[in-house]
Amino acid sequence: MGTSSWNLLGKDYEKIPLSASANLRGDYPVQRLSLGFSTVQGLVSGSQRIGVLWLGAWLALKGQFSAGMLMAFTAYADQFSSRASNLVDYAIEIRLLRIQGDRLADIVLPPTEAFAEGSYVGPMPEPSIRFEKVSFRYAKGEAWILKDCTFEVAAGESVAIVGPSGCGKSTLARLLLGLLDPQEGKITIGGIDIKHLGKNRYRTMIGSVMQDDQLFAGSIADNIAFFDESATQEAIENAARQAELHEDIVAMPMGYHSLVGDMGSSLSGGQQQRLSLARALYCKPQILVLDEATSHLDIARERQITETVRQLHVTRVVIAHRPETIASAERVLTMHKGKVRASKSADSSGETPPQALAEAI
Numbered sequence: 001m002g003t004s005s006w007n008l009l010g011k012d013y014e015k016i017p018l019s020a021s022a023n024l025r026g027d028y029p030v031q032r033l034s035l036g037f038s039t040v041q042g043l044v045s046g047s048q049r050i051g052v053l054w055l056g057a058w059l060a061l062k063g064q065f066s067a068g069m070l071m072a073f074t075a076y077a078d079q080f081s082s083r084a085s086n087l088v089d090y091a092i093e094i095r096l097l098r099i100q101g102d103r104l105a106d107i108v109l110p111p112t113e114a115f116a117e118g119s120y121v122g123p124m125p126e127p128s129i130r131f132e133k134v135s136f137r138y139a140k141g142e143a144w145i146l147k148d149c150t151f152e153v154a155a156g157e158s159v160a161i162v163g164p165s166g167c168g169k170s171t172l173a174r175l176l177l178g179l180l181d182p183q184e185g186k187i188t189i190g191g192i193d194i195k196h197l198g199k200n201r202y203r204t205m206i207g208s209v210m211q212d213d214q215l216f217a218g219s220i221a222d223n224i225a226f227f228d229e230s231a232t233q234e235a236i237e238n239a240a241r242q243a244e245l246h247e248d249i250v251a252m253p254m255g256y257h258s259l260v261g262d263m264g265s266s267l268s269g270g271q272q273q274r275l276s277l278a279r280a281l282y283c284k285p286q287i288l289v290l291d292e293a294t295s296h297l298d299i300a301r302e303r304q305i306t307e308t309v310r311q312l313h314v315t316r317v318v319i320a321h322r323p324e325t326i327a328s329a330e331r332v333l334t335m336h337k338g339k340v341r342a343s344k345s346a347d348s349s350g351e352t353p354p355q356a357l358a359e360a361i
């Protein structure tokens, strides 16, 4: 499985592809090219040697070559072929240099993110969310995933977004995180358009666990603090406790220093999810977006995490299929044909009524 390196805070880290292979562009052509060239080179040099020896021996037999001349001829022929082979090597290196140049360009010259910096200069807005006639599709000519979609989530509220597989829930989450931009309409946080707020600033108030989140080579502590060099053990432990992961970590021989790179695959699906959750909580977000983030956890543990997060008073947007996860939200929003429609709110006990739940699933 291929690995790649990420530069975070000036340090290079290996990215462990836990859920998908992360081959760098060009790995396969480079290997194929090298293999092809070395095979051809071996064949050419072998047949050239045989040819030279045969020619020398033939001339010696005909009496046109003395034994000394044959020796000198083979020695010079060897030197000639070794120089010729070097020339071929240089040609290959130049070809490979172009491929490596393309790779470097991929890293050094990535397209800059739109709206990374905004014009808004006031205080941070309250963590309420509003989608206002938002329309989005992945490409021109493709079907709209969201069309004139309008809904609101109040600050501190927890909502579950439900709908059939492929209806666009993860796309909505990516729009909310600013990873995608709507083609029409706007998304506001505390009344401020994300584009004006600036995505860099916006991301200091939002945390997420997405379906395709990955862990990085490094210790568990590094992964929770996301390689923050000013991280304290207390803050890391606090996030791990909130994600119900602390007990699992201290049971490991090296505790928080256990290497994820060594044991990434030996972390259970549930532990990986809780590690991603601890990473999201470490930043003390005001808005938390969870896309199937607790699907591998048992109900009791999920309930405990939900209770802990509820006490943090963050705005929560939870995408889930599991009835228990949906029931933990104060309000259920259903996605249908590119729009979001509100189901009934939770009752005074905080539980979503069974009718709304059945409707949602």
Ligand SMILES: Nc1ncnc2c1ncn2[C@@H]1O[C@H](COP(=O)(O)OP(=O)(O)OP(=O)(O)O)[C@@H](O)[C@H]1O
Binding pocket: 138, 145, 163, 164, 165, 166, 167, 168, 169, 170, 171, 172
């Ligand atoms: N990067 C992409 N490029 C093009 N189309 C995409 C991309 N990502 C998703 N889609 C399409 O957008 C639609 C919505 O996908 P999305 O992942 O948002 O659905 P979902 O409701 O989250 O599904 P699930 O519940 O299975 O996770 C699907 O038809 C999908 O094929």
